[in-house]
Amino acid sequence: MKRIYASAICILIPVILQAKPALEIVLNxxxxxxxxxxxxxxxxxxxxxxxxxGRILHLNSEGKLRIFSG
Structure with a gap:
């Protein structure tokens, strides 16, 4: 499972057939x-x-976080 926290929002994303450990990103x-x-x-x-x-947070399947500003 990938767990992403955005303020008070929690989203769980199942990762199927992935051998690497779970990823947890906390955005408070x-x-x-x-x-x-x-x-x-x-x-x-x-x-x-x-x-x-005015930003878009982009988290790819490898766990890399990129931030785009408007």
């Missing part, structure tokens, strides 16, 4: 500004949109 309120949207693509990428921060 000091790191995010009003997260309001979460999307997933077919490659296992998770996107979290921030309303006030």
């Amino acid at each position: 309120s000091s790191q995010t500004t009003n997260p309001f949207g979460v999307a997933f693509d077919g490659k296992g990428t998770v996107y979290v949109a921030e309303y006030q921060g």
Whole structure:
């Protein structure tokens, strides 16, 4: 399971047939500004949109976090 916390939001994403250990990323309120949207693509990428921060958080299936600012 991959566990992502965005403020008070907790999303669990099952990872099937993956030999590496589970990944836990914690994004607390000091790191995010009003997260309001979460999307997933077919490659296992998770996107979290921030309303006030004007950013998109991009977490790929390998556990790499990238932040895009608007």
